Amino acid sequence: MLTFMASIFITGSADGLGSMAAELLISQGHQVILHARNTERGYQAMRKVPGAEKVLIADLSSIEETKKLAAEVNSIGGFDAVIHNAGVYNQVPGHMDTSDFQQMMVTINTMAPYILTCLIHKPKRLIYLSSGMHSQGDPKLDILISITKARGVYQTYSDTKLHDLILSKAVARKWSNLYSNAVDPGWVPTKMGGSGASDDLEKGFQTQTWLAISDDDRAKVSGHYFYHQKQKHYLPAADDVNVQDKFLALCEQITGIRFPL
Secondary structure (H helix, E strand, O other): OOOOOOEEEEOOOOOHHHHHHHHHHHHOOOEEEEEEOOHHHHHHHHHHOOOOOEEEEOOOOOHHHHHHHHHHHHHHOOOOEEEEOOOOOOOOOOOOOHHHHHHHHHHHHHHHHHHHHHHOOOOOEEEEEOOHHHHHOOOOOHHHHOHHHOOOHHHHHHHHHHHHHHHHHHHHHHOOOOEEEEEOOOOOOOOOOOOOOOOOHHHHHHHHHHHHHOOOOOOOOOOOEEEOOEEOOOOHHHHOHHHHHHHHHHHHHHHOOOOOO
8 A cells, every 4th residue: 555655756757677677666655757768769768657747858878868857856855765876788789889878878878977966966876877877887997987997888887887886885884864775686588688688677676766765675765776676785995984985085186066965
């Protein structure tokens, strides 16, 4: 039985796990605001999830558009939860140089969650989509010092998913009045994961929705890493306070936005 209606904002919810999470939350009676990178994708999002309140448009590969998105979110009002779902992994052959794609990946996967976390009014719960691939990420954070130190698209993705986990841990440490957690959705058959992905698609989006609204004591925690509604082992470096503070400092240098205390 639904005891309250939560308001949730989900980035990257035009399709894939973000769209599926939105559908589930709406079916449970919650209020959901979608996000898409352009107007056409926004129309697609509303067709897929007709029960959504509205869709906000912003290209997260642009730091300026991401800042404007945060302002638009704040103009709507406070949210119970924000799910940082948006991310890129697959490079379209010939679409852009690999180094440019890697830079875009860092901007979308790492900087956008950081910027939105800093600028959106604090919700009650924050959920960051990471990946099991984070374990191959570089805790020295060299890619944030120089994109030329990128080791390839696969490795860059691993770095950004480690960044998301580090961010969730830093938020949990610094903001004790909310719940902040990271999720490994598994290798699921979405556009990003590909048709050969072997994990359970439904379980891929259920954990973030559970963390966003559940009254289950297992979900009302902070600073953890989940896979299919269970806490999972992660790279221990994410708990290192020095790594977390270095990450926040580098993000501030890149974006010009200081993490608020």
